[in-house]
Amino acid sequence: MNFKREALVIKKSVERSEFVVDMHVHTSVSSPCSFIDPERLITRARSIGLDAVCVTDHDGIEGAQIAFELGKKVEYPVFRGMEVYTELGDMLVFGVYDNALSWMTTFDEVIKFCHKNGAIAVPAHISKTKVTLDEEGRKKMDEYVLRRVKALETYNGGSTPEENRHALELARKYSLASIGGSDAHHEFQIGRCVTVFKVSIQSERELIEAVKLGLCRGEYGSFFLNMP
Ligand SMILES: [Zn+2]
Numbered sequence: 295m296n297f298k299r300e301a302l303v304i305k306k307s308v309e310r311s312e313f314v315v316d317m318h319v320h321t322s323v324s325s326p327c328s329f330i331d332p333e334r335l336i337t338r339a340r341s342i343g344l345d346a347v348c349v350t351d352h353d354g355i356e357g358a359q360i361a362f363e364l365g366k367k368v369e370y371p372v373f374r375g376m377e378v379y380t381e382l383g384d385m386l387v388f389g390v391y392d393n394a395l396s397w398m399t400t401f402d403e404v405i406k407f408c409h410k411n412g413a414i415a416v417p418a419h420i421s422k423t424k425v426t427l428d429e430e431g432r433k434k435m436d437e438y439v440l441r442r443v444k445a446l447e448t449y450n451g452g453s454t455p456e457e458n459r460h461a462l463e464l465a466r467k468y469s470l471a472s473i474g475g476s477d478a479h480h481e482f483q484i485g486r487c488v489t490v491f492k493v494s495i496q497s498e499r500e501l502i503e504a505v506k507l508g509l510c511r512g513e514y515g516s517f518f519l520n521m522p
Pocket residue numbers: 377384418419
């Protein structure tokens with residue numbers, strides 16, 4: 295008997311009292327760089343034990359919408375979001391249900407949209423974004439962007455552990471809620487990073503409120519899921 299594996303399974307079942315969501319997944323419908331179709335996304339998410347997923351395609355809601363409708367049919371919670379390119383990096387936006395935020399919406403416009411519509415913007419993979427900015431942009435990222443958001447993606451599946459650690463330090467420094475997402479573009483990447491909620495999430499509104507209240511944290515998915 296593999297005791298180590300058994301201990302891990304017990305640990306996972308204890309942790310299952312929490313609600314585990316992958317908040318950053320791309321589908322092939324609106325993200326041409328992704329190979330995941332909505333149906334396979336749901337099948338995979340369910341099989342590894344995710345309680346829900348958020349579809350955050352690049353600048354388009356269609357993939358999220360299709361997965362959302364499909365989720366309703368097969369009784370699996372899918373929440374809609376979008377990853378919006380801005381001049382200050384990619385923002386995961388939750389609370390957007392159409393293509394109101396298009397290619398290269400400015401950061402200020404995203405924040406304005408969020409205030410007006412009760413949405414929330416969360417900077418994605420901030421360490422990777424910083425590499426693309428000049429010194430002035432990097433300074434603006436900390437002193438401007440992080441003072442205008444409520445949460446930061448601290449566990450991003452496409453980032454290195456060092457990059458995620460840097461994001462976590464920033465979240466602590468600026469007292470931000472922490473979320474995690476796989477940034478999956480391939481099926482096997484789903485769940486590699488997750489957001490662990492202290493409460494059960496039944497709707498997109500509850501998801502937004504729970505993040506705003508900081509009732510969540512980013513984590514590596516392998517501690518919580520049945521990843522092969
Ligand atoms: Zn991105």
